[in-house]
Amino acid sequence: MSIIDAHTHxxxxxxxxxxxxxxRLVKHGRTLGVRWMVxxxxxxxxxxxxxxxQIVEVxxxxxxxxxxxxxxxxxxxxxNPRLGEKAVMGEVERCVDKYGFIGIKLEICNNARxxxxxxxxxxxxxxxxxxxxxxxxxxxxxxxxxxxxxxDTATLARRHPDVPIIMxxxxxxxxxxxxxxxxxxxxxxxxxxxxxxxxxxxxxxxxLGANRIIHxxxxxxxxxxxxxxxxLGSRLSVSEKERILFSNAARLLNxx
Numbered sequence: 001m002s003i004i005d006a007h008t009h010x011x012x013x014x015x016x017x018x019x020x021x022x023x024r025l026v027k028h029g030r031t032l033g034v035r036w037m038v039x040x041x042x043x044x045x046x047x048x049x050x051x052x053x054q055i056v057e058v059x060x061x062x063x064x065x066x067x068x069x070x071x072x073x074x075x076x077x078x079x080n081p082r083l084g085e086k087a088v089m090g091e092v093e094r095c096v097d098k099y100g101f102i103g104i105k106l107e108i109c110n111n112a113r114x115x116x117x118x119x120x121x122x123x124x125x126x127x128x129x130x131x132x133x134x135x136x137x138x139x140x141x142x143x144x145x146x147x148x149x150x151x152d153t154a155t156l157a158r159r160h161p162d163v164p165i166i167m168x169x170x171x172x173x174x175x176x177x178x179x180x181x182x183x184x185x186x187x188x189x190x191x192x193x194x195x196x197x198x199x200x201x202x203x204x205x206x207x208l209g210a211n212r213i214i215h216x217x218x219x220x221x222x223x224x225x226x227x228x229x230x231x232l233g234s235r236l237s238v239s240e241k242e243r244i245l246f247s248n249a250a251r252l253l254n255x256x
Contacts, residue, residue: 001242002035004249005224007132007168007192007216010065010073011042016220017061022068029072032224035246036255038216039065040132041078043107048146050080050109052087059091063099074255076103076132082110085119092123102253103130103166112148112156121160130164130252136172136193150177157184164252168216169193170204178204188252190216191244196230201244210240214249 010016010025029037041062046054055078062075077095079088095101104124110116112133124131133156138149150173157165164186167173171193173180181187189204189212204213217227231244249255 001033001245003033003215003228003245004036004038004253004255005029005034005217005219005227006038006166006214006249006253007190008037008039008219009042009221010037010039010219011061012220013042013045014061017064019068022065026069026072029224032228034224035072036249037073038103038249038253039073039075040105041076043078043105048108049082050078052080052083052091055080055083055087055091056094059095059099059101062101063095066099074102074253075099076105077101077129078105078107079120080109081106081114081116081120084116088119089123092127092129096127096129101129103132105132106148107134108143108146108148110146111144112152117156121156121163124163125160130166132166132168132190134169135167135177136169137174137176150174150180153177153187154180154184157181157187161186164188166190166214166252169218170200170213171195171197174200175203178207182207185212188212188214188248190214191227191230192216192218192222194222195226201230201234202236205236205240205244210236210243211248213244214252215245 066073135153138144217224
């Protein structure tokens, strides 16, 4: 069964940029059946409030990895929405035109409900990109001023129903996260976010349908093998597992 890993960070704190490191990662992924690896950038390198220059540096590093294996990696354009419309639009245009990036990645620079998100979503609409929003339940973390709760991702999706959104981290969002986006057809959920909770993936399929869930590992913080087994070891049908591991992401991200 071919696999797409739709949530990875091949470069993290500047590690993973050299050819030997990239070679090892690709070999490891291919051994596990990963056909495509979607990279989201070195998004924690400079904390929460990246400058425009730091955003460019992260996206350029992503492009270096993609250029080594263009038949294996696809990257998203990392953004800091707080930098404003001109910076956001300019960087998305650069990443799409120069590097062929296929989506937008948002981390913890701000909350997804904030007004500064409007240019980001306009950029996604203009260049026909998917937006991956870092999401995590704030019941315990309590950092909601800059950390996006599943309810905030749902708010973003309601405001922009024509933009496809990936709500990251099924485990971090939990049952409540699934229910927050249940009625929002433009939201897909990725399976990353810590060790698997028994029955959570099956619950997500029950309420969202197997077509709205995609596989993601969140490497290097998580294991690709464990993330794959989260799906293969579930009580889902073979067809549902195949959709989650490959065909849903292939359709959403236009990956063959």
